Amino acid sequence: MVGVHHTLIQLLILKLLSTGVFGESSSTYTYNILGDDVNMPCKNLVYPVHCSSVEWIFDKTGLLNAIQEVSEGKVRVDSNRAERLTVKPDCSLTVHNVISEDVGRYTCRDGNIDSLTILSLLTISSSTPESDLKPDYPLTLRCTLYTLLGPGMCRYEELDKISLGWVDQTGADLHEVFRYHFTVHSTCDITLKVTLQREDINRRWTCQLTDKGEVKTSIDFHSTLSDVDKWVVIGVVVFVAVFVVITTLVIFTKRTRIQMPVNTGHMMLANNSDGEQADITYSVVNIPAGSSVMNRDPKTEYATIRTKS
Incomplete structure (x- = not known):
């Protein structure tokens, strides 16, 4: 019961904040995947814009745990995420290389005007490492949306209107194929189970997040x-x-x-034209019967003559 009451209190605080009880407010919902660069607008500013009066506040469970990330238009140096935060000239805030710890509420505050952005993160996990996937083995993929209330928890305002679904690499709905089995844990937490086949090599499995019939984001898993x-x-x-x-x-x-076989060479002495003796090296070449070489003059002799200096 304590956990239920705690969740209800969270929802009540968030509801009050988003409806503007603590000042004028508008909410933006953004759905992202791991590693994205997420830009969050600062709305309702009075032009010309002066970011020196703007602050950005991050929280997950309400004002009691709020953290000031930007003060007077500049990222606080003591922020744990200072290296991944950037304030743009229009006062919007960019979170680079988003991770699960970045999920939550971001409030841009200028005086008594608040602009809210709810950041959620879509993830996909496998029951088996990609390197161990084999034909005829089962594969279980779980697609979960991490929200400010926790993984797979979407019972809050606009989050309650989203849905998750699985499609193949052509965009066809896998829910209509008999070899796939699905378990719906919530509207933002769904599991796919399938027995792998050889044609599944390098196949892409995609989990899509849809809001009011429009695909907002998707995440892929490749089976090797x-x-x-x-x-x-x-x-x-x-x-x-x-x-x-x-x-x-x-x-x-x-x-x-x-x-062609060639006999060992022989050496003999002979007189050259000046009457001096010189070495003559010669060899007897055996020509195979039927060879085309037989058409030549059989009296032809092959020899190498070396004369002494």
Whole structure:
């Protein structure tokens, strides 16, 4: 009961803030995924804009835990997120590389005018690491929206009007395919279960967030089946190895067929034209029967003559 009362108090405070009890207010809902750069507008400012009078306040559970992130138009140096926060010339606030800790309410305050932005984060998780996915093995994907009330909790104003759904890489609704099974934990927390097949290699599974029939954001999961990749690589390596061996054998066979046997060379002395002796090295060449070389003059002799200096 204590937890229920605590949640009701949170909802009451948020409701009072968003309806302008503590000053004029307007609310903006933004849905993002991990790593996004999120820009939040500061509305209802009086032009010309002077950001020196603007402050940004962040909270998750109401004013009691509010943190001032921007003072007099500048990011506070003592902020834990100072390196990821930027104030633009129009006084809007950008949160870079958003993470789950950034989920919550952001209030731009200029005097007694408040502009509210509710930041939520869409996440996807797998029951099995991507490197361990295999054909005929089950895959469980859970798509959850993290809100200021917690993961999968959407019972608050505009958040109550959103829905999550799964589609394939062509955009087709997976809810109409019999091989998929779904568990709806809440309107912003849904699980998909499927037994993987070989055609699921490099398949993209997409969780879409829809608000009043309009897709606001989506997040993907890619299935890379480890066994399929391994056998593809092994097949390529074996094919290359066989090709190299066959090519080497063909080249070696051709060279062996055209090689002609040659007798060991002999050396003798002979007189040159000046009457001096010189070494003459000669060899007897055996021509295979039927060779085209037989059409030449069989009396032709081949010799290398080296003369002494």
